[in-house]
Amino acid sequence: MPSEAALKWLESNKQASVDRLVGWLKIPSVSTDPAYRDQCRAAATWAAQRLTEAGLAAELVPTGTKEKPGHPIVLATTPTVHDPNAKGPHVLFYGHYDVQPADPLNLWESPPFEPVIKPAKGAVGEHIVARGAVDDKGQVASFLEALLAWKHSGGPIAGGLKITVMLEGEEESGSVNLERFVTDHRSRLESCDVCVISDTGMYDRQTPAITYGVRGLAYTEITLHAANRDLHSGQWGGRCPNPISELTKVLAGLWDKDYRVTIPGFYDSVRDLQPSERAAWKALGFDQVKALADIGMPPEADVGEKGYTALEREWARPTAEINGIWGGYTGAGAKTVIPAHASAKVSFRLVADQDPEKIRDAFFTWCKARTPAGCRWELTDHHGGWPVTVPTKSPMLDACLRALKAASGRDAALIKTGGSIPVGGLLKSALGIDTIFMGFGLDDDRVHSPNEKFELACFRLGCRTHVLAMEELGRG
Numbered sequence: 001m002p003s004e005a006a007l008k009w010l011e012s013n014k015q016a017s018v019d020r021l022v023g024w025l026k027i028p029s030v031s032t033d034p035a036y037r038d039q040c041r042a043a044a045t046w047a048a049q050r051l052t053e054a055g056l057a058a059e060l061v062p063t064g065t066k067e068k069p070g071h072p073i074v075l076a077t078t079p080t081v082h083d084p085n086a087k088g089p090h091v092l093f094y095g096h097y098d099v100q101p102a103d104p105l106n107l108w109e110s111p112p113f114e115p116v117i118k119p120a121k122g123a124v125g126e127h128i129v130a131r132g133a134v135d136d137k138g139q140v141a142s143f144l145e146a147l148l149a150w151k152h153s154g155g156p157i158a159g160g161l162k163i164t165v166m167l168e169g170e171e172e173s174g175s176v177n178l179e180r181f182v183t184d185h186r187s188r189l190e191s192c193d194v195c196v197i198s199d200t201g202m203y204d205r206q207t208p209a210i211t212y213g214v215r216g217l218a219y220t221e222i223t224l225h226a227a228n229r230d231l232h233s234g235q236w237g238g239r240c241p242n243p244i245s246e247l248t249k250v251l252a253g254l255w256d257k258d259y260r261v262t263i264p265g266f267y268d269s270v271r272d273l274q275p276s277e278r279a280a281w282k283a284l285g286f287d288q289v290k291a292l293a294d295i296g297m298p299p300e301a302d303v304g305e306k307g308y309t310a311l312e313r314e315w316a317r318p319t320a321e322i323n324g325i326w327g328g329y330t331g332a333g334a335k336t337v338i339p340a341h342a343s344a345k346v347s348f349r350l351v352a353d354q355d356p357e358k359i360r361d362a363f364f365t366w367c368k369a370r371t372p373a374g375c376r377w378e379l380t381d382h383h384g385g386w387p388v389t390v391p392t393k394s395p396m397l398d399a400c401l402r403a404l405k406a407a408s409g410r411d412a413a414l415i416k417t418g419g420s421i422p423v424g425g426l427l428k429s430a431l432g433i434d435t436i437f438m439g440f441g442l443d444d445d446r447v448h449s450p451n452e453k454f455e456l457a458c459f460r461l462g463c464r465t466h467v468l469a470m471e472e473l474g475r476g
């Protein structure tokens, strides 16, 4: 089996692989903050260099417009992509090199962009701590290492598989330039048969997984304006609307007593859970009480939409969330004020086949119908993404399942996640391509939080799986 030499190479280059990942994690590629523009480019260049080293033709393609440039996308192809005689499917690999902001900095045990390898402790194995460790540099690196393994062990480039690689630098800031990029570079992407993404998790430490559904997202910001200035609450309290009180009253109406979202039409396009799916998830034996204990909550905190289990609520039901709310005086001491305005960030996690734009419009219409007397709304759309559910039976998914089994010795679970990866929906709607989400994170990796980690066992499993997947997918 040709993959043997590549797997051997991984084994004897274990330390060097981790060192390479450390080098990438040191680059603070925070995409939301303009101060890190050059660092984002540096992180993209770093990835392009690894791809070149592995025998692919790699380039940095600009995104956005002249006036509003975005972060570059790394686009790379194996030579076989241009070879009319090359057999087998053409696989698109997507990942993102940007990371979330690291704050609050004071909660990090070591600086976020100075990666450290921590020894195994309790259930947590030896792991690398840094912003981006698991989301998503560490996972992308496991794919890059697989490419390097094929190359340096003398095998064919990417195990002979036709691959196009697309690494985005704006996933954590809403993928605002991605749709245009995909349309503009359609000719380079449309011959792909399937997309593989490593940006999700395993079921648990022992059980690798393929994620066959991610939720969508509609993210908004709303401000309720009242008076044209802040007012003395003695003079004006009881005489005119307080926008904070009014805003909270409106928002409290988003849910009924069963935690169902009250916006008319909200559930119209939601695909019902199939009994077979409910049975399969039940059989996974998910322990919600333990999961709650991990986040410091008692069993009675198992709260959410009535009639569904915790796993069903995360994987198959939409939600409305208030992500932030502010206004008035929040400094030290007391200030008797009625503020001029109050704001909230309100977002919706969506499931197939809810349309993020329709949900946003429905929410804004719902707000307007409840405009408190004498007040005015300012309604802003931040970003969104479609939910995706992909088929659980396909030859290419089977190929990935075989690779996971061979790399881990265990059968992979078929799971969903409550998180969102906007590119999945975009590839389906723009190019008709399905995605296989094959990720290696763990639930306690602290994604987006201080002390984000990636366990080396997961990283290495990712490296081996990608080596084998390149071979298995190539069989067609």
Ligand code: BES
Pocket (backbone or CB within 6 Å): 135, 136, 171, 172, 173, 174, 175, 199, 200, 201, 217, 383, 384, 385, 417, 418, 419, 420, 421, 422, 447
């Ligand atoms: N990799 C995550 C999505 C994810 C998180 C998948 C946890 C599985 C488990 C991705 O980078 C992410 O953070 N997505 C954002 C959406 C985006 C539009 C900002 C999310 O889900 O909030």
Ligand code: MN
Pocket (backbone or CB within 6 Å): 096, 135, 136, 171, 199
């Ligand atoms: Mn991610």
Ligand code: MN
Pocket (backbone or CB within 6 Å): 100, 135, 172, 448
């Ligand atoms: Mn993320």
